Amino acid sequence: MLRTLLEGLRQPVTEALPTDPEFAELAKKLSRETRRRLGRSLAIRMLDAGSCNGCELEINALANPFYDLERFGLSFVASPRHADVLLVTGPVTRNMREALLRTYEAMPAPKWVVAAGDCASGCGVFAKSPACLGAVSAVIAVDLVIPGCPPTPARLLAGLLALLGTN
Amino acid sequence: MSAWEEAGRALAAGQTSLVSLWADGSRARLALLSGPDVRILDHAAPGGHFPSISRLHPPALRLERALAESSALVPDGLPDTRPWLLHGAAAASYPFLPVKGAHLHQIPVGPVHAGIIEPGHFRFTCAGETIVRLEERLGYVHRGVEALMEGKRPEEAAKIAARISGDSTVAYAIAFARAVESALGVAPPPRALWLASLMAELERLANHLGDFGAICNDAAFALMLSHCGILRERVLRASFFCFGHRLMMDRILPGGAITDLSADGIAHLRALVAEIGQKFPRLLSLYDRTASLQDRTVGTGILRPDLAQLWAAGGFVGRASGRDFDARRLYPPYDSLAFATAVRSEGDVDARLRIRAVEIMESLGLITQILDRLPSGPIRSALPDGAGEGFALIEGFRGDIFLHVRLEGGRIARCHARDPSWFQWPLLEAAIAGNIVADFPICNKSFNCSYAGHDL
């Protein structure tokens, strides 16, 4: 085990802060107020509201050593009671509507909602299905949209950091 | 006895395996596997009624529940008439099965879970720490996939098929493409078939690597997650480099593939294979040398071989419990490639992990063979407008995906997709009984059933 541990130290793979001009404008608008509230940390509750699971794969990748999101003060929390941000994926199926609402309501204010992926933002392939409500914004107000099908980890990270005003 | 009834009895007797069961207009349709052949049996349901198959063969139960709620057909004698995927207005009053006994308590979990995973509800009935029974309730991510595909042209519908389960997007794209091609009598060019298998093996590799780390992480062995996470990320980056998308979504369409592989891509993949081939065996030996980790995996969540057989459990779930089936043996180009299928009989978390470890190494071998022998030529055949029906049985990382299409006037009249999870989810209920609640996450992850693929 020691050899494996040392190897990790000798060949670090963690990459520099991603920059994405797409979020720069947004960062300016959001950051002053959110930064005042949040300081330098963001507790994120992730919720799948009907995703194909593609978005979750890339959100999970944020924790791998290449992106290592915790070094930016971002962390995923298990309870909505501990969360500042609700990160939602999927076109919001009818069957997940109530769970989405209840999770949101369980979060203390102030709170922000991020819609990640084309489905969550309303332009995915399932948007017009009668089994779906079509977008997160059809149920709760959305503060930030991170497009992509699925959004890459670099883009997810850039979007989340825009909330903190780090980039 | 009708052919339908006979088929039900043959299934129950284990002479054939259930591939799927679905409704198409006024017909109930049954797909059966015997030996290497898939056979479709139709039952024109007079007045909408047909004899329930699950009455004879329980693995058909959830498929029939889904059929009953979403079509006009009625399976006579259906043993469980509760809704399944359509929750409707009465969602809150869903009647869970009663559990009787002294000193039992229940733990409801979900649909929203603690981690970054898909939603579903688990109702545990426990005696102290021990799980007496688990009942699953699924359908939360029901997006109406099959209905949404109807009336669409194959290229449009392929986008939906590719998003049935994001972790198996390549496998679904292949299944959809092969089914449409067989319906229209089109043969994709050989290079396209080989490229599709290359992508399928990259997808298998990425998923197995990610899950290998995640399962060990569920036993609090985070080091493995980090190292496997690096290898998984390398696979996704190589996929992006070669095919322009990390998960390789929408690269395979009916008629062939849309992105070709360059010489640079080939070199990139060879380097990837070399790196994983060198690093993964060392991670496996770390697993072998860590007794505290195996303490959590050996003997945990045992799936009995007779159940795996009866439910025709696909993928590593079936193969870790003695079911020697791999759909790749049934279609090209695998018939001209050498690979071994690992089978074990222990059926525990450890066995499922070890099957995946073997499959990682086998996929590396397959990728090398494909790169060595990739045929040249075009990668796409033209698709005529037309009518017909066709199906495909494709081995995704999780097991065999069955997809059936019926086309009319160049558009999808009916598409049915059956994820391997349909037969693996019920087996998780069986495997977890007698284990402690704290071992559920590791058992669940070792099955890694799809919610999206099942809920449709």
Ligand code: SF4
């Ligand atoms: S945006 Fe794409 S990857 Fe994300 S859930 Fe929708 S279909 Fe899946």
